[in-house]
Amino acid sequence: MKDNRSKRILFTGGGSAGHVTVNAAIIPSFIRDGWKVAYIGSVSGIESQLVDRMEGVDYYGIATGKLRRYKSLENLKDPFRVMKGVYQAYRILRKLKPDVLFSKGGFVSVPVVLAAWMNSIPILIHESDLTPGLANRIAIPFAQAVCVTFEQTAQTIKGDKAVHIGPILRNELRQGRASRGLNRCKFTPGKPVLLIMGGSLGASTINQMVRRHASKLADTYQIIHICGKGQLDGSIHIPGYIQFEYIHDELADVLACTDLVISRAGSNSIFEFLALHKPMLLIPLSKASSRGDQILNAQIFQQAGYCEVLLEEEMNDDNFLQALHTVFSQRGQIKEKMKRAESGDAMNKLIALIHNTSKQ
Incomplete structure (x- = not known):
């Protein structure tokens, strides 16, 4: 040998x-x-x-x-x-x-x-x-x-x-510190932090929905918006709202200070959110632009009580805000279910x- x-x-x-x-x-x-x-x-x-x-x-x-x-x-x-x-x-x-x-x-x-x-x-x-x-x-x-x-x-x-x-x-995701994440975003402790991740290439539909309601969302949350390469919008200037194309080394700290997540439903990401006990609103890629794997992933997580799921083709202003409110209001129960999940x-x-x- x-x-x-x-x-x-x-x-x-x-x-x-x-x-x-x-x-x-x-x-x-x-x-x-x-x-x-x-x-x-x-x-x-x-x-x-x-x-x-x-x-x-x-x-x-x-x-x-x-x-x-x-x-x-x-x-x-x-x-x-x-x-x-x-x-x-x-x-x-x-x-x-x-x-x-x-x-x-x-x-x-x-x-x-x-x-x-x-x-x-x-x-x-x-x-x-x-x-x-x-x-x-x-x-x-x-x-x-x-x-x-x-x-x-x-x-x-x-x-x-x-x-x-x-x-x-990834082991490094467990090493994040909330204080560093808040400092990086110039946020303050005490107000909930909402993280939006549309995948490595971003998600224009999610980006547009979030930006349309950014002012209203900022009343409740401090918002970290990872929007994808080339999808920054320099016209938005809202206190408590910050945009990134992509986050590399500081992702662990950003996740540590996050209270809930809006995300696609790629398996790697949602299992990381699960392990870190981050309640989720999942908006999976539609069957029109994928083979439907993210929809299946999201359904499994919803059945386990880890998230709310909103199908992209059914998303509108009202049900988007309602689904996010549901995750926020039930975040305590969701986190308890996540803590009982076996990480192995x-x-x-x-x-x-x-x-x-x-x-x-």
């Missing part, structure tokens, strides 16, 4: 921050253990920006396709991009010779998984949502195991490949599985 200091692990996943979050959470453990760590993503996707911030990780960009839920000439080009990506990934893998590939999904992961299979490299896949996305459905036949967040997900995966791990929480030891289970799967 090789010494751990010479072992090598390759990560892939991208297209959104959700396809990077789990990778980012476990990479530091492998670096501390002396593994050589590399990451394959798209040339200019959000994963390239997020991984670039991490020390000790070599990043490689490749060509990749994209899932579009509308007609486009670009769809005709995507198979050729995927083929090019497989060729590029194959050459990178021949050079790196990783002991294991860990894939978080997203379309960039498909050529990497195929290249790893062609090189007889063990493959582990992680699926955060209740049902696997298209990229993971393509990749699963080539993998040794599929790590799932929801127990129910195992029923959708053929064979005995599914391994229930549970949610992965998903991080260590996942790391152990990767160790066991890697080439010996």
